[in-house]
Amino acid sequence: MRVLGIETSCDETAAAVVEDGRRVVSNIVASQFDLHAAFGGVVPEIASRAHAERIVPIVRSALRQAGLAWKDIGAVAVGHRPGLIGSLLVGVAAAKALAWSLDKPIVGVDHLHAHLYAAAMGDGTDNRATIDARYPALGLVVSGGHTAIYLCQSPTSLDRLGSTIDDAIGEAFDKVATILGLGHPGGPAIDALAAEEGANDTAHDLPISRLDRDSLDFSFSGLKTSVLYAVRGHPRPKAEGGGFARDHTALSHEQKRDVAASFQRAACRAITLKLERAFEQCAGRGVRSLLVGGGVSANRRLRSEIAELGHKCGVEVCVPPMPLCVDNAAMIAALGARQLETRGADDLTLTAVPTTGA
Ligand code: KG4
Numbered sequence: 615m616r617v618l619g620i621e622t623s624c625d626e627t628a629a630a631v632v633e634d635g636r637r638v639v640s641n642i643v644a645s646q647f648d649l650h651a652a653f654g655g656v657v658p659e660i661a662s663r664a665h666a667e668r669i670v671p672i673v674r675s676a677l678r679q680a681g682l683a684w685k686d687i688g689a690v691a692v693g694h695r696p697g698l699i700g701s702l703l704v705g706v707a708a709a710k711a712l713a714w715s716l717d718k719p720i721v722g723v724d725h726l727h728a729h730l731y732a733a734a735m736g737d738g739t740d741n742r743a744t745i746d747a748r749y750p751a752l753g754l755v756v757s758g759g760h761t762a763i764y765l766c767q768s769p770t771s772l773d774r775l776g777s778t779i780d781d782a783i784g785e786a787f788d789k790v791a792t793i794l795g796l797g798h799p800g801g802p803a804i805d806a807l808a809a810e811e812g813a814n815d816t817a818h819d820l821p822i823s824r825l826d827r828d829s830l831d832f833s834f835s836g837l838k839t840s841v842l843y844a845v846r847g848h849p850r851p852k853a854e855g856g857g858f859a860r861d862h863t864a865l866s867h868e869q870k871r872d873v874a875a876s877f878q879r880a881a882c883r884a885i886t887l888k889l890e891r892a893f894e895q896c897a898g899r900g901v902r903s904l905l906v907g908g909g910v911s912a913n914r915r916l917r918s919e920i921a922e923l924g925h926k927c928g929v930e931v932c933v934p935p936m937p938l939c940v941d942n943a944a945m946i947a948a949l950g951a952r953q954l955e956t957r958g959a960d961d962l963t964l965t966a967v968p969t970t971g972a
């Protein structure tokens with residue numbers, strides 16, 4: 615069956631067609647990067663207006679790229695949670711209108727579960743048996759909006775073991791980049807700066823959050839504040855005029871590079887520490903792979919540390935190719951197909967939900 619997928623949870627308007635829950639026939643993503651850059655982050659109202667303007671042409675492009683007509687679509691899948699409510703509503707309304715007018719089933723997909731299924735799908739040539747042999751799996755989502763660890767029994771049966779209690783890891787990368795005056799989105803800029811020759815990742819001793827002894831939750835706000843103080847100095851008492859003594863313009867390129875490298879070391883360690891705990895806690899559960907999704911999995915240091923951990927734990931590490939790693943609708947269509955098989959379709963009462971399901 616061919617499933618049309620729609621994704622509008624944050625600032626990408628995306629549509630895709632996927633066959634048999636694993637072969638990507640088309641994958642169109644319209645980024646809103648330019649619209650939000652001046653604000654240093656996503657502005658929800660601007661995002662939902664842009665989705666409303668773009669959704670119809672983007673869906674048409676996905677069909678055109680696939681060389682298909684409306685009649686060739688067997689079902690419509692939509693990322694209906696979690697995300698910005700105004701953005702999700704546009705995708706859900708479009709998906710309902712299409713499903714109703716085509717008289718095809720509709721299925722609502724959790725965006726985070728879809729990131730993990732994209733990892734299990736492999737490079738697009740893997741067959742169903744290979745994909746399914748990757749379960750049970752541990753799942754890690756690291757993106758601008760989310761940081762979470764899952765135990766995935768199957769593509770459609772997942773338990774969230776932990777998630778961030780404050781900032782997402784990508785948000786921390788972006789905020790630290792802003793503190794260093796590197797622009798938005800900051801993740802790739804920090805990655806590049808930290809990879810420069812001579813970068814000293816132990817120049818600053820930044821905190822790595824552990825939380826409770828058994829916790830698989832994350833926290834990045836303390837790390838972010840420590841970077842702020844490292845760059846600007848500690849805030850002055852009110853009596854002395856308050857505010858900070860300096861900003862990033864007082865730092866040399868080499869000093870910024872060392873802050874970026876030290877931050878990246880702490881942020882990556884915060885992730886691998888919790889993954890190690892998760893592997894320990896899931897010993898005996900038959901975990902066969904580690905599925906990784908979300909934009910921060912592009913980070914070179916995180917990739918290499920995760921690969922090392924996978925090797926140590928004897929599991930396959932699956933990170934999708936970049937177009938399926940960042941927000942896209944192919945992952946929504948693919949998981950939608952699997953959900954149709956295991957739990958059937960939703961109906962036109964499907965709603966947009968800002969929070970994740972499990
Ligand atoms: O998954 P994604 O495309 O969108 C969300 O759902 O958030 O992730 C975007 C996030 C941004 O915070 C961006 O700074 C971060 O991924 N990112 C990176 C890298 N490339 C993108 N963070 C660290 N290193 C990178 N190379």
Ligand code: ZN
Pocket residue numbers: 725729757908940941
């Ligand atoms: Zn995402």
